[in-house]
Amino acid sequence: MATIALVGNKGGAGKTTLSVNLASGLNRHDSTLVLDADPQRSVLQWRAMGEDPGLDVVDAVDDLPDAVAAHRDSFRHLVIDCPPSVEAPQTLTALRLVDVALIPVQPSPLDIWATVHIEREVEVAREQNPGLRALLVINQLEPRTRLSRMMRQALAELSIPAAETAVRRRMAFRMSVLEGRSVFDFGSRGSDAGAEIQQLIEEVMAL
Ligand SMILES: Nc1ncnc2c1ncn2[C@@H]1O[C@H](COP(=O)(O)OP(=O)(O)O)[C@@H](O)[C@H]1O
Ligand SMILES: [Mg+2]
Known part of the structure; x- marks a missing residue:
């Protein structure tokens, strides 16, 4: 159970993209529910857009603690998509409830600066949720660029x-x-993306 x-x-970092794709990857082997808290x-x-993606999603915007309590025994994994603010009540609640917080960051200084507030909120949340693990996830990486090399160094400075x-x-x-699907539904066109998601899942599960 995770x-x-x-x-x-920040908006646009990839929270929703990673929520639906991580949850879809998890759901291939273990029942997984997405709680939409944004x-x-x-x-x-996304769920309403395409054909049935075979992934359960519930609205948890107004009652995240109740939604977690209601579903945690029925699913093996819960994935919570939060709003683009660490001050939002849904984010603060999620940090107090979850095992793992994943923080997508784009390879841009603006994204790195935005994580400073998160470091603080993770520390505060740990007073009530001492087991909370947190991991930054570089998203939208364009390899072989100077910026992406600098990104690793800059992130190493963070707690x-x-x-x-x-x-x-x-x-x-x-x-x-766009299509209400996951990268696992794209066949060979999604295989590199699917492999990345699977690798991230394994890393998260080993935390
Ligand atoms: N790894 C990626 N590759 C390509 N496009 C991406 C990737 N991650 C996110 N995007 C795109 O970036 C935009 C913002 O992502 P989104 O998941 O909505 O961010 P957030 O939920 O943090 O606001 C979307 O248009 C999404 O399709
Ligand atoms: Mg989003």
Whole structure:
């Protein structure tokens, strides 16, 4: 059993993209539920967009603790998609409830600076949730750029470790969100993206 929240202090970092794809990857082997805790309800929109993606999603915007309590015994894993602010009540609640907080960051100084607030909130949340593990996940990486090399160094300065697995900028991720599917539904066109997600899942499960 793992409860995983995708959190951050910026929109566009990849919380929703990683929520639906991580949950879809987990759901291939173990029953997994996504709790949409972002008032924008992007995961619910994703779920309504395509054909049935075979992944359960519930609206947990207004009652996240109740939703977690109601579903934690029925699913092996819960994935919570949070709003783009660490001050949002849903994010603060999630940090107090989950086993793992994943913080997607784009290879950009603006994204790195935005994580400073998260370090603080993770520390505060640990007073009530001492087992909370947190991991930065580089998302939308474009390998072989100078920026992406500098990114690792910059992240090493932060108190929250960065995942070994970086998620590259790939069309399959973009299409998955647009089409209400996961990268695992794209056959060979999604295989590199799927392999990255699977590697990230293994890293998270080994934390
Ligand atoms: N690894 C990726 N490769 C390509 N596009 C991505 C990737 N991650 C996110 N995106 C795109 O970036 C945009 C913002 O991502 P999203 O998951 O909505 O961020 P957030 O939920 O943090 O606001 C979306 O258009 C999404 O398709
Ligand atoms: Mg989102």
